[in-house]
Amino acid sequence: MSAAPDGIVPPHPPEPARPNRFRRWQAAAAVVVVAAAVTATVLAAGAGGGSSSPDAKATAPADGLRHTVIEVSTGTCGRGWIRPQAGTQVFDLHNTSSTASEVDLTDPRTGLIYGEVEGLAPGTTRAMTVDLGSGSYAFKCLENDADAVTGPTVVVAGKQPQGPAAAPVNQHDLIPPTLAYQKWVGQRIDELAAGTGKLKADIDGGDLAAARRDWLPAHLVYERMGAAYDTFGDADAAINGTVARTPGATADKDFAGFHRIEYGLWHGESAASLRAPAAALDGAVRTLQKEWPQARMDPAAMGLRAHEIVENAEQFELTARTDYGSGTNLATARANLDGTRAILGRLRGLLEPRDTGLAKLDAALDRTQAALDAQHHGAAWTPVDKLTHAQRQQINADFGDLLEQLAPVAAIFEVRRTA
Template sequence: MSAEPDGIEPPHPPSSSRTHLVRRWQAAAAVVVVAAAVTATVLAAGSGGGSPRTDAKATAPADGLRHTAVEVSTGTCGRGWSRPQAGTQVFDLHNTSGTASEVDLTDPRTGRIFGEVEGLAPGTTRPMTVDLGSGSYAFKCLQDDTDAVTGPTVVVAGRQPQGPAAAPVNQHDLIPPTLAYQKWVGQRIGELAAGTGTLKADIDRGDLAAARRDWLPAHLVYERMGAAYDTFGDADAAINGTVARTPGAVDDPDFAGFHRIEYGLWHGESAASLRAPAAALDSAVRTLRDGWSEARMDPAAMGLRAHEIIENAEQFELTARTDYGSGTNLATARANVDGTRAILGQLRSLLVPRDAGLAKLDAALDRTQAALDAQQHGGTWTPVDRLTHAQRQQINADFGDLLEQLAPVAAIFEVRRTA
């Protein structure tokens, strides 16, 4: 494999298909408890078991914050919080029951969530860090195989503004935007079929110059549909599969789709050798198009996909791992930004009242798009390995900031149990 571009440290080896990527954000969400409040850095990191402290000993010299021990069980949910105060503080949640539990700190009137801890094992204690203002609060304990239990309401006096919070999202909330996105994808698959048909026709008549011209527009149509890749199933590998950047890997008979054709077009292969791959690509796209009306996307995954699209672009496009000769990774990354905008557009009505940092997210999208657009010159794109150090650093920084702004979206749209 060639050296990675300056400023990028690849987190994972390449995969044969993006459908099979290790989902770093999804995995992190299982072990790092992310607060529902999207503008706060409210993270509940796991800790070992131990006895909870009493409210009378609510100090923690190590972090300088007020600590309050709170019990978690069906019979004692929220017990221990008897001296409420405003400000940033830590609740040390101790599960006294015999089953694992999720714990939310909520506004009992509106259901808004200020903090969340998932997977609190029996006998263990974990912290929940929150920023509380004046208002009413209650812990909700959601233990496995039992109904949710809401503890006593605690009132924080005064007039201090409440900290970040977000209303939970349920499956029904996500069905309309999911259906709308599926319809949008169906329209794009129609465009994709037209593009692969043109590409096939170019190769069939032996016009490889036209094929090189028409390859990128068709490929970018596919790259804008990133939130649907998992729903595509095996079609993803047939349409956009990759192989390792090692000697002989491109000869793998399973290497198919856009990148297989890209390799041939930019490495001197004959039209005759590319006719079968072009026909297979076009057939896979048309099969996907004809069966799309029967596909069903998972509403619960919608928020996560917005983050994954950009994460994958950072991992695969900014490192040129998926460059098989055309040098168009930055064009692909730009299409991925369009793909993220497409999914966020469908979720926006739910996101606006829940994400106080939405303006920062929009600005991050604009900056990233502008940085990529600056590398397009008269219809051609700067290859990643020809970026200057400053250009690379700027694009890397913009993607890093965008990922940071997108991470809360995944937390907001995690479907939560409320009963």
């Protein structure tokens, strides 16, 4: 996709939008995992390839950092670290076993993790870059289909402050905030049902002006529940599905939900033609409302969802790819921020002792929210294609910074194997 001269992707790009948000979230997940690994400041984990000799205990390579070769296997986990020192350094992890392994550098007393490398294949070497202070450390080798093995404890002498670390999060830790979030979503579904009922009544009564007025508040309720879309499953397509932005695509019989009604309301369709889509939308919401108490969200996905919500807003709302006539993408992006705050609020108790950049994340959320709120004028929102060059640059920059601040959240709440 080519960018406009100002670096902003133009509204309504020629390639088709994905059929529904549920599918595009799955496509985004892999991107977020990569971003978390690259930008997380909480865990300093390197993933570069290496060709270090297992016999070389310390070298002086081009990067100027101290390198130490560490053996990885159930019998020799952590062997090779014989001259510990503080500071930024590289451990070249060499897997001498016959199976793939995950390697963590931990404080054996507290369980804090200072670095990690996943998927270290047999016979390969990969780099782990860490910033160590004074304290006790040990490598933990977690081979596939085998119990974890912790190597010898190494003491770094002195009084130098320790570098970035994170306490591992397990599935049990995440159950209470997940249940709290599920309860919050249930309340929003009740609110959503009231909104779609009102929208249906407007259309049944032939009052399309009222329907245009009531469409956005109902739609924004749904857009605030972003972390639950995966659990909604097929209901997401029925409630908020999209179609390709190609001629005739909006006539697709499977085009349904809020965006189908949006297209009709802002393209001169009659109330009679919108009654069936409105009834289907309201029915889908009420089915979701009935089934939600039995739904179960995945606790392990909670941290990742916070990043995904903003990433999807950047990809689909700031480009107006999901605008079917109302011009309210910035309102949707604003509701997405509310959704991110909702999930972070439930995770905050676990996040505060683990993310030293939490204040920066809060500030980034506030800046991004303010940039969007500046485009809200009474009941109207500035359409994306009406933003000035400077406004587009500011909003895009704010979203980019917010995504960077959210990347460590995805990394922190990755459930790690510890035994």
